[in-house]
Amino acid sequence: MLWINISGILLIALIVWWFWLYKPQEVEVTNNKMVIRIENGVYTPAHIKVKANQSTLLAFIRTDNSPCAATVLIPGLEISEEIPLNKETVITLPPLTTGEYPFHCSMQMYRGVIKSE
Amino acid sequence: MGYSDTDSTQEKTSLKQPSGSIDLIIDGAGCASCVGKIEGALTSVKGVQQAEMNFAARTVSVSGQAEPSALIQAVKQAGYSAKVVQSSSEEALLDEKEQVDLAYYKTLMRKMWIGIALGLPLMIYSIVGGEMTVTTPTERLAWLFVGALTFSVMYFAGKHFFVGAWQSFKNHSANMDTLIALGTGTAWVYSMAVIAVPELIPDMARHVYFEATAMIIGLINLGLALEVKARGRTSEAIKRLIGLQPKTARVLRDGIEVDIPIEQVLLHDIVRVRPGEKIPVDGVIQEGQTAIDESMLTGEPMPVVKNAGDEVVTGTLNKTGSIVFKATRVGKDTALAQIIKMVKVAQNSKPPIGRLADIISAYFVPVVMIIAVLSALAWLNFGPEPALAFAIVSATTVLIIACPCALGLATPMSVMVGVGKAAEAGVLIRNGAALQTASKITAMILDKTGTITEGAPKVTDIIVTNGSHEDSILQLAASMESSSEHPLAMAIVESATAKGLTLNRAENFNAIAGHGATATIQNQRLLLGNEKLMRDRKVDISGYIETAQQLASEAKTPIYFAVDEQLAAVIAVSDPIKQDSITAINRLQSNGIRVVMLTGDNRLTAKAVAEKVGITEFFAEVLPEEKAQKVAELQQQGEVVGMTGDGINDAPALALANVGFAIGTGTDVAIESADITLMRGSLHGLADAIAVSKATLRNIKQNLFGAFIYNVAGVPFAAGVLYPFFGLLLSPVIAGAAMAFSSLTVVMNANRLRLFKAKEH
Numbered sequence: 001m002l003w004i005n006i007s008g009i010l011l012i013a014l015i016v017w018w019f020w021l022y023k024p025q026e027v028e029v030t031n032n033k034m035v036i037r038i039e040n041g042v043y044t045p046a047h048i049k050v051k052a053n054q055s056t057l058l059a060f061i062r063t064d065n066s067p068c069a070a071t072v073l074i075p076g077l078e079i080s081e082e083i084p085l086n087k088e089t090v091i092t093l094p095p096l097t098t099g100e101y102p103f104h105c106s107m108q109m110y111r112g113v114i115k116s117e
Numbered sequence: 118m119g120y121s122d123t124d125s126t127q128e129k130t131s132l133k134q135p136s137g138s139i140d141l142i143i144d145g146a147g148c149a150s151c152v153g154k155i156e157g158a159l160t161s162v163k164g165v166q167q168a169e170m171n172f173a174a175r176t177v178s179v180s181g182q183a184e185p186s187a188l189i190q191a192v193k194q195a196g197y198s199a200k201v202v203q204s205s206s207e208e209a210l211l212d213e214k215e216q217v218d219l220a221y222y223k224t225l226m227r228k229m230w231i232g233i234a235l236g237l238p239l240m241i242y243s244i245v246g247g248e249m250t251v252t253t254p255t256e257r258l259a260w261l262f263v264g265a266l267t268f269s270v271m272y273f274a275g276k277h278f279f280v281g282a283w284q285s286f287k288n289h290s291a292n293m294d295t296l297i298a299l300g301t302g303t304a305w306v307y308s309m310a311v312i313a314v315p316e317l318i319p320d321m322a323r324h325v326y327f328e329a330t331a332m333i334i335g336l337i338n339l340g341l342a343l344e345v346k347a348r349g350r351t352s353e354a355i356k357r358l359i360g361l362q363p364k365t366a367r368v369l370r371d372g373i374e375v376d377i378p379i380e381q382v383l384l385h386d387i388v389r390v391r392p393g394e395k396i397p398v399d400g401v402i403q404e405g406q407t408a409i410d411e412s413m414l415t416g417e418p419m420p421v422v423k424n425a426g427d428e429v430v431t432g433t434l435n436k437t438g439s440i441v442f443k444a445t446r447v448g449k450d451t452a453l454a455q456i457i458k459m460v461k462v463a464q465n466s467k468p469p470i471g472r473l474a475d476i477i478s479a480y481f482v483p484v485v486m487i488i489a490v491l492s493a494l495a496w497l498n499f500g501p502e503p504a505l506a507f508a509i510v511s512a513t514t515v516l517i518i519a520c521p522c523a524l525g526l527a528t529p530m531s532v533m534v535g536v537g538k539a540a541e542a543g544v545l546i547r548n549g550a551a552l553q554t555a556s557k558i559t560a561m562i563l564d565k566t567g568t569i570t571e572g573a574p575k576v577t578d579i580i581v582t583n584g585s586h587e588d589s590i591l592q593l594a595a596s597m598e599s600s601s602e603h604p605l606a607m608a609i610v611e612s613a614t615a616k617g618l619t620l621n622r623a624e625n626f627n628a629i630a631g632h633g634a635t636a637t638i639q640n641q642r643l644l645l646g647n648e649k650l651m652r653d654r655k656v657d658i659s660g661y662i663e664t665a666q667q668l669a670s671e672a673k674t675p676i677y678f679a680v681d682e683q684l685a686a687v688i689a690v691s692d693p694i695k696q697d698s699i700t701a702i703n704r705l706q707s708n709g710i711r712v713v714m715l716t717g718d719n720r721l722t723a724k725a726v727a728e729k730v731g732i733t734e735f736f737a738e739v740l741p742e743e744k745a746q747k748v749a750e751l752q753q754q755g756e757v758v759g760m761t762g763d764g765i766n767d768a769p770a771l772a773l774a775n776v777g778f779a780i781g782t783g784t785d786v787a788i789e790s791a792d793i794t795l796m797r798g799s800l801h802g803l804a805d806a807i808a809v810s811k812a813t814l815r816n817i818k819q820n821l822f823g824a825f826i827y828n829v830a831g832v833p834f835a836a837g838v839l840y841p842f843f844g845l846l847l848s849p850v851i852a853g854a855a856m857a858f859s860s861l862t863v864v865m866n867a868n869r870l871r872l873f874k875a876k877e878h
Contacts, residue, residue: 001497001498004494004497005494005497005498008490008491008493008494011490012487012490012491015483015486015487015490016483016487018286018289019289019290019291019482019483020483022289024288024289039284040277040280040281040284040285041280041281041282041284041285041292041293041294042281042284042285042288042290042292043288044284044288046288046290065217065220065221066221067218067221067344067345067348070214075467078462078548080461080462082214082461084213084214085213085217106525106526106529107478107525107526107529108475108478108479108525109292109293109525110292111290111292111479
């Protein structure tokens with residue numbers, strides 16, 4: 001039983017580390033444009049690094065036909081955009097001040113973050 | 118929700134297809150032989166697959182992936198000129214969305230039946246006392262077969278959960294797929310372990326849970342399918358707004374009238390609209406007179422008479438005459454397109470009440486996974502036999518019931534319906550925060566001119582002081598005021614124009630905010646304004662103060678007119694009170710809202726108007742900059758203040774108020790500057806906005822309560838906290854059903870808002 005309990009506690013530690021403490025690799029935007037795919041319940045890439053004080057284009061391509069995936073919201077920038085299936089939808093980000101700007105679908109089950117540096 | 122239909126190869130391949138076509142309007146194509154020349158020039162451009170010209174409409178549709186500038190250049194080289202047509206394409210997008218949703222609904226229903234087809238018989242078997250344990254080799258073989266069938270269900274009906282969960286896991290995030298995949302996967306793996314190595318599992322725990330796996334997958338697919346259907350109804354308001362725009366327009370091209378698709382109408386095109394037809398784009402009437410029914414856009418039932426020079430707005434109905442107008446806004450720039458865009462943005466913005474749910478949603482899934490592990494450990498350490506089976510069941514049930522998707526939906530669904538509902542009543546709510554704050558308003562400040570009154574004053578009396586002729590005084594005053602855009606000045610100018618008086622050019626015109634204006638005409642120094650202005654300029658008005666007061670007590674605004682510092686006349690201007698202002702104000706007051714009137718007008722006129730409409734608290738002779746100060750004063754008294762105004766001069770007060778209501782025509786500045794825009798002039802819009810706002814907030818609270826109940830009550834119940842006291846433990850199948858229907862409950866409750874009607878007294 002001791003080993004089971006230890007395993008359980010290790011599993012909890014793993015959950016905490018994997019989902020909260022681990023810092024996923026950020027993908028840097030080049031040429032002011034980044035293509036983000038929405039498929040299988042996630043944004044790929046979901047962690048995006050942009051240059052501060054510079055306008056950036058985010059091109060979303062959705063192949064995931066869940067209705068939740070059809071809207072991308074960036075609350076910090078008051079952006080809410082419908083993303084049609086299988087079509088590139090470009091969202092223009094204004095020049096951002098340094099900081100993090102989360103984005104998500106309408107139910108917040110798909111999540112990503114834009115880091116401006 | 119984190120679901121995708123990965124079976125759809127059609128969708129994936131379609132990404133490689135050309136993304137669409139570009140429409141060009143061609144100038145200078147006067148003969149049919151031009152068609153081949155233009156089409157040939159365009160198809161020679163790299164990336165163009167096809168170019169098809171509609172000669173009658175002078176448009177060409179180009180498919181492929183060419184740059185618009187290259188197309189324009191090619192047409193130019195062929196000897197013509199071309200412009201890109203801006204497409205509004207809202208309706209096309211909506212149609213496409215509906216088709217995608219329908220296909221997704223059918224896929225989910227098919228998957229639901231696959232799950233139910235296996236899960237239901239197994240569940241009935243267990244309910245009627247069938248043996249769900251593995252004790253004999255025959256049972257082992259039979260359950261192995263069922264296990265294989267369940268795996269097929271997981272593959273064909275639940276693969277998307279597992280793919281989504283894996284993608285999400287790789288991305289260091291957890292979503293609804295994670296919980297479903299973990300829950301159903303755990304139940305299946307445990308059941309297969311019971312079959313594969315029964316000797317390692319205690320006798321009492323050799324129970325299989327294939328019915329749970331199959332039923333959960335079936336039920337969650339059913340819940341999702343029903344949610345897709347219900348979601349479609351929430352965007353009904355947008356569909357109605359989009360439906361207002363006609364599909365074609367009759368446009369003058371190269372001297373002939375042609376019917377062309379609405380997307381092909383260009384700026385400055387000359388458009389003809391016959392009686393009974395809808396206005397296709399925004400414009401200014403060039404010829405004709407008609408009455409236009411704007412009720413679809415503003416809720417205002419009375420048709421409005423329009424003449425040459427008046428504006429017409431897309432989607433409104435031309436009732437009586439044939440008109441020709443010049444297009445001033447087309448495609449995405451029309452007032453209707455702007456309204457649709459604004460409503461869509463507002464529908465997706467969240468009020469502050471949703472923030473708690475957002476924070477919870479963000480952390481919820483990993484927290485639930487931890488609770489599931491803790492629950493399993495608690496059962497293993499302290500639970501009765503078979504502890505392992507109890508541990509698996511409770512962990513599975515916790516994972517299944519805890520999905521926060523209903524929580525994520527609770528606020529946006531209500532906001533979507535509420536904002537749409539308001540838009541149908543001609544009330545444009547800019548964002549979720551305004552929607553929430555409007556429900557808490559305790560004091561409403563109303564500007565007088567243009568808000569309570571029509572805002573179209575008329576000259577009623579001219580009392581001359583020195584024996585001059587009324588008309589010559591009016592001519593002089595109107596000449597001076599022709600440079601002003603103040604409503605009172607416009608009344609004087611209109612009165613002179615109606616009498617056919619010729620206006621002279623004024624020099625040195627100077628408007629003094631809150632006071633009046635000064636100017637010079639033929640070396641005469643003119644002053645037109647209120648008592649303050651006359652006193653400042655030392656004009657003796659003592660003999661006419663009583664006259665002015667008498668006029669003011671009749672709800673007329675007295676204006677003093679002086680020539681060379683001598684009082685020449687008192688001109689009375691009256692602005693009629695809007696027909697329904699009294700009932701609308703009464704409606705606000707009966708809802709417990711303190712109504713306050715603000716006006717730059719003199720105290721007596723203000724008092725007379727306030728008395729007529731039933732307002733007891735008013736501030737007169739308020740300068741534009743003082744309006745914001747009055748808002749601040751009320752806020753300091755602890756009131757949640759709504760400010761209603763119609764002009765740019767109200768902007769500071771509108772911005773400072775907790776909620777700014779603009780009375781606008783639904784275009785440009787009014788929409789952009791205010792929190793809420795009342796498309797029609799009626800103050801009933803205020804009461805409607807507050808009523809919709811209250812109903813929406815109530816609906817959000819119901820949704821949040823419903824969603825929280827599923828999670829807050831469901832998770833401990835699933836973990837087994839009631840077992841020691843009542844011997845109750847939630848079945849994973851019930852948890853699956855509850856989880857699937859929690860989102861549906863929220864969506865359906867939000868849809869109830871569609872039936873809401875604000876009561877007019």
